[in-house]
Amino acid sequence: MNQTKWNHLKQELFSSKPGIAALCLLIVLMLGAIFAFLSPYDPNLMNAGKPFSTPDGSHWFGTDDYGRDYFARALYGGRVSLLVGFASMVMATAIGVAVGVISGYFGGWIDSLLMRALDVISSIPSFLVLLLLSVFLKPSVGNIIVIIALLMWMNVARIVRAETMSIKEREYVLYARASGQGAGGMILLHIIPGLIPVIIVGATNNIASAIMMESSLSFLGFGVQPPNATWGSMLNSAQGYIAQAPYLALFPGLLILLTVLSFNVLGDILRVGLEPKLDRR
Amino acid sequence: MRQMIIRRLLQTIPLLFFVSIVCFAMIKLAPGDPVLSFVTPNMHADDIERIRHNLGLDRPAYIQYLLWLKQLLQGDLGYSLVNHQPVLGQIIDRLPATAGLMGSAILIAVLLAIPLGLIAGANRNRWIDKIINLIAYIGISVPLFWLAILLIYIFAIKLSLLPSMGMRTIGEESIGDVLRHGILPCSVLAFGFLAGYVRYIRSSTIGQLKEDYVQIQYAFGSNKWTILFRHVIKHVLLPIITLLGMSMGDLVAGAIVTETVFSWPGIGSLGMTAVRGMDYPIIMGITLFSSLLLILGNLAADILYAIVDPRMKVKG
Numbered sequence: 001m002n003q004t005k006w007n008h009l010k011q012e013l014f015s016s017k018p019g020i021a022a023l024c025l026l027i028v029l030m031l032g033a034i035f036a037f038l039s040p041y042d043p044n045l046m047n048a049g050k051p052f053s054t055p056d057g058s059h060w061f062g063t064d065d066y067g068r069d070y071f072a073r074a075l076y077g078g079r080v081s082l083l084v085g086f087a088s089m090v091m092a093t094a095i096g097v098a099v100g101v102i103s104g105y106f107g108g109w110i111d112s113l114l115m116r117a118l119d120v121i122s123s124i125p126s127f128l129v130l131l132l133l134s135v136f137l138k139p140s141v142g143n144i145i146v147i148i149a150l151l152m153w154m155n156v157a158r159i160v161r162a163e164t165m166s167i168k169e170r171e172y173v174l175y176a177r178a179s180g181q182g183a184g185g186m187i188l189l190h191i192i193p194g195l196i197p198v199i200i201v202g203a204t205n206n207i208a209s210a211i212m213m214e215s216s217l218s219f220l221g222f223g224v225q226p227p228n229a230t231w232g233s234m235l236n237s238a239q240g241y242i243a244q245a246p247y248l249a250l251f252p253g254l255l256i257l258l259t260v261l262s263f264n265v266l267g268d269i270l271r272v273g274l275e276p277k278l279d280r281r
Numbered sequence: 282m283r284q285m286i287i288r289r290l291l292q293t294i295p296l297l298f299f300v301s302i303v304c305f306a307m308i309k310l311a312p313g314d315p316v317l318s319f320v321t322p323n324m325h326a327d328d329i330e331r332i333r334h335n336l337g338l339d340r341p342a343y344i345q346y347l348l349w350l351k352q353l354l355q356g357d358l359g360y361s362l363v364n365h366q367p368v369l370g371q372i373i374d375r376l377p378a379t380a381g382l383m384g385s386a387i388l389i390a391v392l393l394a395i396p397l398g399l400i401a402g403a404n405r406n407r408w409i410d411k412i413i414n415l416i417a418y419i420g421i422s423v424p425l426f427w428l429a430i431l432l433i434y435i436f437a438i439k440l441s442l443l444p445s446m447g448m449r450t451i452g453e454e455s456i457g458d459v460l461r462h463g464i465l466p467c468s469v470l471a472f473g474f475l476a477g478y479v480r481y482i483r484s485s486t487i488g489q490l491k492e493d494y495v496q497i498q499y500a501f502g503s504n505k506w507t508i509l510f511r512h513v514i515k516h517v518l519l520p521i522i523t524l525l526g527m528s529m530g531d532l533v534a535g536a537i538v539t540e541t542v543f544s545w546p547g548i549g550s551l552g553m554t555a556v557r558g559m560d561y562p563i564i565m566g567i568t569l570f571s572s573l574l575l576i577l578g579n580l581a582a583d584i585l586y587a588i589v590d591p592r593m594k595v596k597g
Contacts, residue, residue: 116295116296116299119296120296120299120300120303121303123296123300123572123575123576124300124303124304124568124572124575125530125531125533125534125568125571125572125575126534127534127535127537128533128534128537128552128564128567128568128571129307129568131537131552131553131556131564132307132556132564132568135556135559136310136311136312208422212422212424215424216424216426216538219424219426219538220537220538220541220553222556232424235424235426235427235430238430239430239542242430242433242434242438243434243438246434249427249430249431249434250431252427253423253424253427253428253430253431256424256427257419257422257423257424257427260422260423260424261418261419261422264418264421264422265418
């Protein structure tokens with residue numbers, strides 16, 4: 001990717017207040033997840049405080065039904081939620097880019113085959129498949145990451161394919177091919193670098209949807225299993241105590257909302273920044 | 282135009298075929314032996330083998346698939362492993378609750394999204410646009426189950442205004458009662474749909490306002506609101522057809538979480554119960570049903586779009 005595009009992107013990102021806010025928020029959330037061990041409370045330690053104590057100076061988010069410190073649980077829960085989001089995104093993006101590049105670069109029957117397969121997978125509502133697979137397989141963090149990734153790569157594949165088809169007709173690519181460069185080298189050296197903008201945008205949107213999928217799954221009780229928490233599973237248990245301790249439901253949901261919102265805002269800013277043809281919004 | 286419709290229809294058939302293969306493969310890959318649900322403790326091993334034979338489970342997978350497909354085409358989706366009732370019948374029983382809930386949510390969302398999207402698009406980057414945009418961003422980012430819990434807390438627990446569970450009060454048969462039960466789940470779903478629609482309408486309004494006909498109307502001295510709600514709206518409504526078609530695919534999957542939170546007796550909560558009870562025939566039935574809706578929804582959107590917008594004639 002060339003320098004002007006990066007500069008344009010930086011300018012777009014840092015000139016937008018929502019963009020800066022989203023970036024700062026995500027950095028804080030990630031630092032919280034990374035440095036969760038600095039919290040004085042063990043997230044799974046019962047009776048760290050009186051059960052259902054409302055938020056105060058020693059328990060910032062209060063305590064839950066077992067008297068566990070809710071702030072520590074939220075930090076560790078965020079760790080899992082963010083990890084699932086990132087890992088699924090990386091995997092989904094890798095699959096999407098591979099399928100998209102191969103489809104777009106080689107065209108012909110390979111393209112038709114891959115695209116028809118993509119149509120079939122996109123025709124089955126992914127949340128149902130997600131539920132189903134998480135029942136079949138043991139719902140460990142690793143399995144959940146893989147399942148979510150397998151249901152999310154299609155959008156990236158579509159965008160990457162379209163972009164590959166346009167890049168491979170550009171002059172520098174045609175020159176490289178004329179000079180005898182093989183297909184593998186062509187893809188790695190000339191096609192993929194040109195794809196980076198669309199990959200970044202697709203990846204950002206994918207994190208948002210992966211985090212949302214994981215939360216919904218854990219909320220329904222099919223995600224990461226207790227005693228480990230994610231924001232979704234915290235909401236699941238909070239639901240039962242909504243009348244006596246509404247703050248237990250408030251915090252995890254707010255954290256999901258802020259995280260997903262930030263990634264969505266960033267995704268849109270990046271999209272506009274990387275494709276100057278698009279209207280500034 | 283007719284050619285385009287025929288071509289889209291023909292593309293749909295292999296798609297349905299492959300979707301059915303994927304669904305069948307998923308049943309086959311499911312852990313657990315379906316025969317076990319027919320086995321009673323005092324059965325002999327021979328009896329179990331006979332059941333396996335009667336169910337066709339001792340034949341090669343592709344024969345099993347063809348037999349399954351044949352049944353499927355006759356509308357036979359098999360029987361629940363839990364209550365042994367036909368799957369199709371159970372789905373049809375639950376359909377009105379889901380269709381009513383999702384239909385009204387989509388309708389409310391569209392009716393609100395049109396004015397909001399038009400106003401936001403026409404006042405780009407002004408405060409009203411920023412507010413509408415923020416609402417839309419929150420709508421696509423908020424976990425709907427969380428919104429549902431908050432609404433239950435406020436309206437059912439704190440204010441005791443609305444019921445938070447089910448579709449009917451026991452012993453009461455009035456439509457008003459169903460409507461009262463529907464307010465909270467419907468608002469949650471409508472908010473989710475609204476966000477996507479508003480963003481779509483807003484950006485197409487921005488595009489439309491650059492068109493020549495808008496400039497001409499301005500030149501004739503029409504004011505902004507007349508142009509917006511008499512002319513631009515016609516062009517903006519077109520893509521909504523596509524959006525509605527695509528919403529069909531969300532009909533069931535989108536309802537799972539919301540129906541579960543509110544114990545709404547629709548297909549979504551049927552699916553959840555089936556997942557918890559490992560009732561594969563029901564899960565597969567619902568998966569197939571919602572895939573069919575998704576494919577037909579996209580097909581209907583494409584065809585309607587071609588009928589309404591003749592410029593689309595040639596593109597397939």
